[in-house]
Amino acid sequence: ITFQKAELVVSAPDKKSWPETDLPEIVLAGRSNVGKSSFINTMCGRKKLAYVGNTPGKTRLLNFFNLDDKYMFVDVPGYGYANISKTQLMKFGQMMEDYFAQRKQKKGLVILVDARHKPTEDDITMLEFARYYEIPVAIVATKTDKLPTTKLKNQLKMIRKTLELNDDEPLFPFSAEKKEGMEAVWDYLIPIFES
Numbered sequence: 001i002t003f004q005k006a007e008l009v010v011s012a013p014d015k016k017s018w019p020e021t022d023l024p025e026i027v028l029a030g031r032s033n034v035g036k037s038s039f040i041n042t043m044c045g046r047k048k049l050a051y052v053g054n055t056p057g058k059t060r061l062l063n064f065f066n067l068d069d070k071y072m073f074v075d076v077p078g079y080g081y082a083n084i085s086k087t088q089l090m091k092f093g094q095m096m097e098d099y100f101a102q103r104k105q106k107k108g109l110v111i112l113v114d115a116r117h118k119p120t121e122d123d124i125t126m127l128e129f130a131r132y133y134e135i136p137v138a139i140v141a142t143k144t145d146k147l148p149t150t151k152l153k154n155q156l157k158m159i160r161k162t163l164e165l166n167d168d169e170p171l172f173p174f175s176a177e178k179k180e181g182m183e184a185v186w187d188y189l190i191p192i193f194e195s
């Protein structure tokens with residue numbers, strides 16, 4: 001899949017700034033530094049659409065990306081980094097709550113986890129948001145290029161078990177570095193965008 005146009009529409013600090021469109025949206029969430037922005041860039045065939053940083057927690061706002069006036073990706077600030085204040089944590093929770101409770105065109109959630117690590121409580125909280133609001137949810141295990149192939153299978157099993165994934169909650173291995181896993185994820189996402 002390729003897009004003629006892929007652009008950042010708005011970085012929204014609160015719901016007043018959400019774009020007024022009815023394009024279907026898929027939300028990308030995950031720990032800080034897990035590779036959300038890299039995932040967006042890879043999936044859209046762009047190098048610098050979403051900001052990829054070395055400083056964890058760079059993406060602070062909900063970033064809405066318009067793909068060919070057809071689909072929207074929503075990049076969520078990475079959670080789980082140290083030194084976050086209680087106020088920031090509350091704001092983050094409120095922002096997600098507002099989005100899930102009020103955004104009509106939300107179609108699905110993708111939670112990114114690092115293929116090398118055990119998912120965290122925060123990942124589980126995100127998963128529960130999706131289950132509560134009954135939107136389709138998938139897990140993408142990123143940075144698989146950093147794992148020897150012999151270990152990948154067991155890591156995926158461990159991730160599935162930790163998150164207690166149901167049969168309708170798929171888990172996709174993915175590498176932005178090697179550009180692996182894109183097709184499977186698009187095959188899953190397109191029917192959701194179109195639903």
Ligand code: GTP
Nearest residue numbers: 032033034035036037038052053057058059078176
């Ligand atoms: P925040 O916006 O801070 O939450 O981070 P993020 O989740 O958007 O992560 P980002 O895409 O900025 O990537 C963080 C770091 O991981 C960068 O140095 C990326 O180059 C690196 N990275 C992302 N994906 C991969 C991957 O598939 N393989 C490897 N080896 N590195 C990756």
Ligand code: MG
Nearest residue numbers: 036037051059
């Ligand atoms: Mg980011």
